[in-house]
Amino acid sequence: MIRQFLASAALATFAFCGSAHAGATFDAIKAKGYVQCGVNTGLSGFSLPDSQGRWTGLDVDICKAIAAAVFGDGSKVRFTPLSAQVRFTALQSGEVDVLARNSTWTISRNASLGLDFTGVDFYDGQGFVVRKSLGVDSATKLEGATVCVQPGTTTERNLTDWFRAQKLTFRPVVIENLDEVESAFFSDRCDAYSTDTSALAAAKVARAQNPDDYVILPEVISKEPLSIAVRQGDPQWANVTRAVYNALLQAEESNVTQANVDSFAQTTDPTIQRLLGISDGIGSELGLPDKWGYNAVKAVGNYSEIFERNVGAKTPLGLKRGLNALWTNGGLMYPIPQ
Structure with a gap:
């Protein structure tokens, strides 16, 4: 009986792992050649179009990082401005592939809306x-x-x-x-x-x-943990968005920046090697190129660069890192290791 139970469990595990690599959302994204990202209709520092229709902001950069990881090009993203009232419906219906729109992660939303929140990119209140x-x-x-x-x-x-x-x-x-x-x-x-x-x-x-x-x-x-969100039902795509966001945090913790990322080509640091896909990476498990982490950082920089560029002390918003600092600096930001 024990042997039979273990065999059944192994088959179930295999079936689950297989389904994680056959996500309809991720397959559709790769087929169309871009990521459709839902953002705020206009929030300074987070998602705001300029007079030419070019979007900038912290949430925008997160979307660009995801696109860079998938396609090797941070410009392979399109933005859909969404009001608070329609943001979750737009994600549920497939109008957008990912939501990066100052949306609070709550247990009730996770349970009732058919969404997965995959990374708190800004701790707010x-x-x-x-x-x-x-x-x-x-x-x-x-x-x-x-x-x-x-x-x-x-x-x-x-x-x-x-x-x-x-x-x-x-x-x-x-x-x-x-x-x-x-x-x-x-x-x-x-x-x-x-x-x-x-x-x-x-x-x-x-x-x-x-x-x-x-x-x-x-x-x-x-407490307002503002999080990236995706539809439930495609664990592979959820894992991709989660991994990319954590790569931006790991890059900051490892002092890897948009400007110096190429200088780590010969690094012997195993954490940075995994981050940049030099060796022992998880690209194949995610369905991404080996250098997905490198591509994300090269496109937008690490989390600190994204924060300071868009909402930090030298911007009109003048926000301090506070809870959004790394755990090593008294904040809550903690990269999950690969």
Whole structure:
């Protein structure tokens, strides 16, 4: 009986491994020659088109890294701007192959939406921005305030839960369109605007006539692990997106950059050898070229370069690494080893 059980388990394992290498999504991506990536309709520092329609931002660079790993070319990606209300439907329906759109990884979304979240590319938290002239230095002083918020997001639920826990009242001003909700706040229709703190910083830069007239309050009322997401049902494609993101973290930890990656061609460091596909890589297991990690880093740089280029201290957003620093520097970013 034991021998029969082990044999059955081995067959089941073999069948599972085989299915992981026959993903319909990944096969379709390779056949059409590009990755269709769902991004925000326009969020400074994360995904924003310029006047020529060229997309830039942290989420955009993640998508370019995935395309570079698959095709050896970071330009083999197309971007679909998605609102918060339709982002998950677009992924479920196959309109996009991967979602890199400041979307919070929650257990309920994992369980109910048919999605796999494959890598937290930005640790965030919900906060509040107000006009300095309001004279408020803490969210606990927002009793009776009007608060602008988008529906269909974790933000709306968090807002209600937090005010209830604080025994405070508020009046939500619920507006679906992102541009409209931000316009409502900056035209003084609301006392406060609540969303992820990174988005609040972006809104100040992009929408306020004078950003210094506004202040982000110190309270962070939620955990918002913003993650890459794919449809369930293609574990190979999920593994590809997961591996590429972790390669960007490993590159930072190993001090491999876009500028110096070629200098590691003769390295004897086994971790870097695996990262760059010099030896003992996992390209074949992922269905990728041996140099998939090299191609990703060469296209966009490591995670630190992506962060600093798009949202870091020298950008208009001026964000500190904080929780998004490597684990060796007091943050939560931890590359899974190959």
